[in-house]
Amino acid sequence: MLATLLIALGCGHGAGGDRAAPAAKPADPAVAPTAAGTLRGVVADDHRLFAGIPYAAPPVGPLRWHAPEPVAPWPGVRDATRYGPRCMQELGGDLELGRQTDEDCLNLNVWTPRSASDRKLPVMVWIHGGAFVNGSGRIYDARRMVARGDIVVVTINYRLGALGFLAHPSLGPPGQVGNYGLEDQQAALRWVHDNIAAFGGDPGKVTIAGESAGGMSVCDHLVAPGSKGLFRAAIIQSGPCQAQARLPVAQARSIDYAAGFGCADPATAARCLRALPADKLRKPVWFYGIGDDQLTGPVTGSQTLPTDPVAVIDEGRAEHVPVLIGTTRDEFTLFVGMQYVRDGKRYTPADYPRLLSATFGEHAPAVARHYPLSNFPSVPVAISTAVTDGVFACIGDRLAHSLARDDGGAVYSYEFNDRNAPAPEPLRTLPFPVGASHSLELRYLFDTGGAPALDPAQLRLSEQMIDYWTAFVRTGDPAASGQPEWKDLAAGNAVMSLQPDGSRMVGDFAQEHQCGFWAGLR
Incomplete structure (x- = not known):
């Protein structure tokens, strides 16, 4: 996005x-x-x-x-x-x-x-x-x-x-x-x-x-x-x-x-x-909702x-x-932040049940109990955490493990975890942290313009990520000379945490994102 x-x-x-x-x-x-x-x-x-x-x-x-x-x-x-x-x-x-x-x-x-x-x-x-x-x-x-x-x-x-x-x-x-x-x-x-x-x-x-x-x-x-x-x-x-x-x-x-x-x-x-002019068809047709955001597709x-x-x-x-698959640590803060900046939405505690229901339907009451508003400093942080875990992180983890059961190539899983990643200017004024949000890893791979420059540690992470991604393109394995070893899921169920203070394999991704809870809702 x-x-x-x-x-x-x-x-x-x-x-x-x-x-x-x-x-x-x-x-x-x-x-x-x-x-x-x-x-x-x-x-x-x-x-x-x-x-x-x-x-x-x-x-x-x-x-x-x-x-x-x-x-x-x-x-x-x-x-x-x-x-x-x-x-x-x-x-x-x-x-x-x-x-x-x-x-x-x-x-x-x-x-x-x-x-x-x-x-x-x-x-x-x-x-x-x-x-x-x-x-x-x-x-x-x-x-x-x-x-x-x-x-x-x-x-x-x-x-x-x-x-x-x-x-x-x-x-x-x-x-x-x-x-x-x-x-x-x-x-x-x-x-x-x-x-x-x-x-x-x-x-x-x-x-x-x-x-x-x-x-x-x-x-x-x-x-x-x-x-x-x-x-x-x-x-x-x-x-x-x-x-x-x-x-x-x-x-x-x-x-x-x-x-x-x-x-x-x-x-x-x-x-x-x-027969309609193309300009009239700029307005999307919406098929699927995640909170107050809509998708076609x-x-x-x-x-x-x-x-x-x-x-x-x-x-x-x-x-x-072979598959390389992953998410960012704080995926949904981008979407809530854009609603705040672009649409002027200021969520109150009364909005929380509606936001959960719009995303999780019949499972919303169970999600509300597992992610009670009292555990978070604000509604934006609460809904961002629940949607990050339930829509992105744990779905990605589930797919990674399903793909790893195949008899095809290996699966390499990651989480982009630079919680100080530079964000575009409108998001730098939010009253809640953006963290490692949706799309912020892209400027570590491409020159996408905008946002502050990467600092020296982030530049090193950028070079490391380019080395991993391009090694995978060359060989189907992200093993890159001079970079920390990235093991496939079959070698120990670990995820590569991509961080400017040193990327490393971690084993607590599923626990961090409450994936056991989400698996129980399927």
Whole structure:
């Protein structure tokens, strides 16, 4: 959800697939051939960047709410020195200062080391967060990661909000509506498989990675039939993987959404919706609630995502690949803080039962007894602690252990625990501590701009995290020379606590976050 603050292996098919192989790499490191045409990017002292590369046809007109189609070839050399448009999203409070958004937004960015053009390097495909309603790949400057870690990084855009996930039954055959944004991600992965060798990347060594909505997307790709074979490892950062809407719920909400635009007649709804100006569709359709926050996003029980990913992972039926998975120590303080700053919400003790009920439903009374308000200095701290534990930390711990039971690759679990991590300016004035909140680990991996600079100890932690992450991308194991040993879960049920005063393996994560209690509520 960083954007809220700042605002493979397999056969190619569909968008980016079934194309001729790119031509031989030219000598000029600023030039790269792809199946659709030649690109000219930027070459700097320590990296190369090819930006705004279209990976699918513009999803406009009859292709609105349609699976992504192949991009049309272009003549000559296409400029790839500037980022492409972000996907359509609400602009209120947009800290990206209203930079261009467009319905024609299916583009990606390729970051490589300076000398990558003649090598085959492992690849990380980064899926941005933002509750599936905002954000873009341009936020994540990966120059430090590619230069220090000697990997290729691809950051992608995908359709968001109503344009990405509206599940109105008139838009397609039964069970084939919604999930257009998830299909975009699959199209981007196929593009990587077909084209990344021209940038010095190895299509057989692709790791998918993401945070928040991006982390949830990675969970989905672990179980989605159309994602099989497109990656060999996965990184899940702060992904609330259980926050998926079932198809009947998503369809009902989508019907109500369409009716609000005068598109209530089932016989004409699809034509009516596709005739609406894109600007009218910036408003998201909401499928799932966590407290006073709402999500849209992937729909289960559909052709693209037949089954809830948490259930599939629990049953040991997810893709068997190495996984690096974790959360931050104080996940939900970000959301409560944004409600305080952005919406002016000042929670009182009378609000606590409602907030618990909005998130935990029938289990709210039990949660209230286990997290009594009297144990906390304020309502924001109480609700943040309960949601951090119940929605993020213990779900992540449960998934990690379920994945570790598989006969696939090892699972490496972490907690980002710098409780003095720099936060964006609006959150530095809150009357409660932000701590190691949701998304604050991202600027230790990428240059995301904003917020105070990291201090020397935090810079060392940043370098350590980049070493761990890129080692995992290279080998499926975060073992990094000169850094503390990171053991997989099978080696002792321990979690790597990432701290500026010295990262180390800890064995009390589940006790700290009350995971025994949460397991009893399932």
